[in-house]
Amino acid sequence: MKGNITNINSRIDDKILTQLHNIELDIMDEIHRICTDNNITYYLAGGSVLGAIRHKGFIPWDDDIDICMPRKDFEKFVEVCQEQLQTNFFLQTEQTDQFYGKFIAKVIKKGTIFQEEIAGSRKAYNGIFVDVFVLDDIKHRKGKQKIFTKIIWFLTDILSIKRGWSISRKKAYALLSFLLKENFILKLRYKFLTWDMKKKCAFYVNYGSQYGVVKQTFPKSVFGIPKLSKFENRQYYIPQQAKKFLKQLYGADYMKLPPMEKRVCHNPVKIDFGNLV
DSSP states (O other): OOOEEEOOOSOOOHHHHHHHHHHHHHHHHHHHHHHHHTTOOOEEOHHHHHHHHHTSSSOTTOOOOEEEEEHHHHHHHHHHHHHHSOTTEEEEOTTTOTTOOOSSEEEEETTOEEEEGGGTTOOSOOOSEEEEEEEEEEOOOHHHHHHHHHHHHHHHHHHHHHTTSOOOSOHHHHHHHHHSOHHHHHHHHHHHHTTTTTSOOSEEEOTTOTTOTTTTEEEHHHHOSOEEEEETTEEEEEOTTHHHHHHHHHOTTTTSOOOGGGOOOOOEEEEEOTTOO
16 A cells, blocks of 8 residues: 655644554564564664553654663674675665764665654655664763764754755855865764763663653663553553653653643655555
8 A cells, every 4th residue: 555645734634643653563563573583682762662661652642762782782783784684774874875964873764765754855764763762871971971962963053964964044154064075074973872882871871862862861770671551552662660760751651641632743744655555
């Protein structure tokens, strides 16, 4: 079955959402296979953990799956995917997509389209995806993390402009994107992302999260040993102390449903399932 929806201005209807979820579960099954076959640690992240605990699957109005991996596992995952990822999937990173500028990876189902409102007319691959975030070692100092976040995302903006992934009205950004070499930007950003990697750290930070760096800095013990949790008719890994994770991210009443006006998704402007469902 093929679906092609343009100019979506309201909540995705249930039929489309179900098709979207089914493809995302296919992607997640492939990620889970690769990780279990190669002893790679991953956890569901963000709203996907909330969905697993509160709904035993997707949050009903949510349109994506998020996972995270410690840096060493993430880098192993990227390497392993070069040979073991099935050919109907694509691992999108700054290395595999010349128009992609983020340090967050995506596993995408080929032949599909999921174009977000913020994506504009970018040339990067924009199929239906699962986001893969990185957990970096950090010595927990809020001021340092906030400064590093600004630097990391500043460099990401510069790289995105350089790669034609976004356009900035700030002339200084455009000028820097012209003057700085791409390899220099990538190396400098990686240096800030992994600043404490070789130090003894008790915390993980997710610099790529929409929830902000303070909320996304956790004791490593919160993630701990991954534990399987029901997710739809599957089982995926969640943090060992999932309740502490959710309480920090969403507050003590995370089991309570939000009001209707806050039940939002990515607001895609185009979805195409290709011939894959």
